[in-house]
Amino acid sequence: MSETITTTTTVTKGRPEAIYETFERKSGKDKLTTHYCPGCGHGRAQKLVAEAISEMGLGDRTIFISPVGCSVFSYYYMNTGNVQAPHGRAPAVGTGLVRARPDSIVISYQGDGDLAAIGTAEIIHAANRGENMTVIFINNAIYGMTGGQMAPTTMVGQRTLTTPSGRNAATEGHPMRMAELIATLEAPVYVERVSCTDVKNIHKCRKAIRKGLQLQVERKGFSFIEILATCPTNWKKTPQDSIKWVQDVMEPYFKPGVYKDISATVQPLPRPEPKTDRKELEKILGLQSGKTVAKTTGKIGERRIKIAGFGGQGALTAGAMLATAGMNDGLQVTWLPSYGPEMRGGTANCSVVISDKRIGSPLVTQPNVLIAMNRPSLDAFEQEVAPGGIIMVNSSLIDRKVARTDVKAVYAPFTELAAGLGLKAAANAVAIGVFLAHEKSIDRERIYEVLRTSFKKKEAVETNIRAVDAGYEYKA
Ligand SMILES: Cc1ncc(C[n+]2csc(CCOP(=O)(O)OP(=O)(O)O)c2C)c(N)n1
Ligand code: SF4
Missing domain, CATH: 3.40.50.970 (Thiamin diphosphate (ThDP)-binding fold, Pyr/PP domains)
Structure with a gap:
């Protein structure tokens, strides 16, 4: 559909309507003049x-x-x-x-x-x-x-x-x-x-x-x-x-x-229709058609989570899974990855916010939860954790204890537990399990759902579910 507006080149004397009559600034000063220099x-x-x-x-x-x-x-x-x-x-x-x-x-x-x-x-x-x-x-x-x-x-x-x-x-x-x-x-x-x-x-x-x-x-x-x-x-x-x-x-x-x-020959661009259809929306959100979006957990407030490890350990994927599970649960979520300058082997972390209210910023500067998958991550982020927060430590790779006394520390051998299941790469799923055991913001079933849609191979889904369970059930 194209629309035609007749354009003329008449000269507007004085102020065109599309310029305000007064230029009121926040300070209340300078109401009449622009700040441009003469002749600008x-x-x-x-x-x-x-x-x-x-x-x-x-x-x-x-x-x-x-x-x-x-x-x-x-x-x-x-x-x-x-x-x-x-x-x-x-x-x-x-x-x-x-x-x-x-x-x-x-x-x-x-x-x-x-x-x-x-x-x-x-x-x-x-x-x-x-x-x-x-x-x-x-x-x-x-x-x-x-x-x-x-x-x-x-x-x-x-x-x-x-x-x-x-x-x-x-x-x-x-x-x-x-x-x-x-x-x-x-x-x-x-x-x-x-x-x-x-x-x-x-x-x-x-x-x-x-x-x-x-x-x-x-x-x-x-x-x-x-x-x-x-x-x-x-x-x-x-x-x-x-x-x-x-x-x-x-x-x-x-x-x-x-x-x-090329205006005389070019065809008008198609006008995108707004996607307000519920089925379409569910498709975009990755929800199965007809499934109700209802929170399975109680009131959670705002949970700010930082997950950090070396590149290839799956810290970013773990964060994306938590965020997706929260979203499927009808919660507000954000996921913000941060990559180190190196590729595989470098440090990587992500910030996840899961909330039952609208989220102001996806940046997590004072996490309630830190999941440290390797020693440099614990060293880098321990001091940032909010007092009263919780630090989950991959004791397979971190050879020190949490120094802070105003936070709770949980130790679990993410990497060993995953290796015991025959899939060392599932250490991030173990970490999710540990998270779920101590943080009630996400329902375990929602994580299973995400795993089922994330992996094509049935065995990979099952091993990752077992890894989540291993972390969930781990007792130090
Ligand atoms: C990310 C960032 N980098 C640099 C600046 C500093 N800065 C403000 S205005 C400006 C130059 C603007 O020049 P131009 O786009 O030519 O506009 P003019 O002022 O000439 O209208 C610069 C470098 C900034 N504000 N933000
Ligand atoms: S004359 Fe130059 S410095 Fe002054 S308002 Fe215009 S662009 Fe800016």
Whole structure:
């Protein structure tokens, strides 16, 4: 289904609706002015974006993503939905938005440090996937907010804080032409570079922004509009001289123009339907159809668990199993893996939160439960355990006792018990068994269910179930 909105290029006098009437800050100060310096290109570009949103009637559907950089406070100015993304991550945030809310109009507004330096991977991949969003790329040839360091788009010879004698292509590389780079990709539908200097160029800029938004309305996919903009403050020029510098120095290198436009031939992207069907949801959650999601354990509060060992010991898998079992039990869960720099043999740990309330953060800094599968893990995390918590120690590999006196320590030979069953690799299942014996947050039957769906071979399922039982029944 495609939708057509007639776009005009009329000029809005004064404030477009998509810009707030007052810019109220948290502090209650600075209600009337933006924080942009006089002559800054951001103000101009944002007014044009706001005009387009208002005149196309998209205000209620638009989500504006403000980046890190001088435009970070756009959420104070843009009377639209607003999300503030970490540095460089706006296209990734936008991807989530357009997929979760296909009817929204998503604008990823980014500076050149943001888009072409820290966020290079995000922009290339979002463009390559052809996400249905519009990217407004403000190329002012410098890192504005942090005081004028060199950006990937800084001109050769341009003096910046980090290139005081001027950018040298031999050591700092050449200015990156992002519009040209993006245009080489298969998926983007429309890529244009505009300058925002004189009246003629401002009109072109206005038109390009509208076109990008229109293509998004029509679900035609990814559009990229690079705007050459001024930063008088860091260029150490007057606003007038800055405009001249864009015209004389930037435009000959960053040539304005349309670099790709396949909008006339490209088919609209299919509109993903929201998956609210219960059967579908059960499939996503890995639940058997028709099975009730009911908690088998009593109230558990929030259990924060850290499982640590060396790579290959199955610490991460054990955490994923606990989390899956909790989820199948209708609890809230998170699982956050952390890998050491090495591969097999290196350290690995995961954080699991299982709770009967919504979980605020998946990070576990003060675990109630620590499962230490090897000595370095006990050494690293013992002090982090919350007072009154419990530490489960793999006594097969850990040759010391827990030093803390304000926590409970449980010792069990995870590795030996697993080896006794003929499968040393099931030490993590033994650890789960020990956990279940001392922590009543997860029902043992739920773990069996997870094991049954995790292994294809019947023998592997049975050995792992026996390993869980061995840990559960172990008495020191
Ligand atoms: C992860 C991270 N790295 C670095 C910074 C510091 N930082 C803030 S703004 C900025 C540069 C922004 O420059 P640009 O994207 O060109 O935007 P402008 O300020 O010129 O509009 C940097 C490096 C940060 N906030 N977060
Ligand atoms: S430092 Fe540059 S980019 Fe930032 S607000 Fe001032 S003129 Fe604009």
